Amino acid sequence: MPDRLDHLRHRVExxxxxxDALTQLGTLYLEQGRFEEANAxxxxxxxxxxxxxPASISLAICRNSTRDRDGAIEVLTAAAEEARRNEDADxxxxxRDTMESMTRND
Incomplete structure (x- = not known):
């Protein structure tokens, strides 16, 4: 893990x-429970x-992990609107799948 962390820090630097580099490093911080750094x-x-x-999904997961469910849904709603506007079905x-997963886990 330290090699991956060093590599991603170098990329961001x-x-x-x-x-993409910011998202990968943020997601790694999320996996490590470093929510404040991930969020930033x-x-x-x-x-x-x-x-x-990818940043929207990771940010929503980060916010949901810190019990900011409303913030997570807000991020995903904005991401869905952006995807629709860009006609990006994938x-x-x-x-949508991420949002459904979060709302199912009530």
Missing amino acids: HAPSDP LLCLALEIDPGWH AFDLV
């Missing part, structure tokens, strides 16, 4: 406006590219 990176990825659905389906 050299490409701070790459939403995933929000930044979405500022750079609001249509980057992204829409992933976002």
Whole structure:
């Protein structure tokens, strides 16, 4: 894991406006339970590219993990609207599936 963490930190350091690098590092932080750091990176990825659905999904999971269910649903709703606007059926389906998974786990 440290090698992956170092690699992703290096990517973000050299490409701070790459939403994929930010999302991957944010998702790794999420997996490690480092929710505050994950949230910051995933929000930044979405500022750079609001249509980057991997960041939206990870951010929603992050917020749901910290008991911010309303925030998670808000992120997914915005992502679904963006996917629909971009006519990206695959992204829409992933976002919808994530939302359904969260609402099923009540």
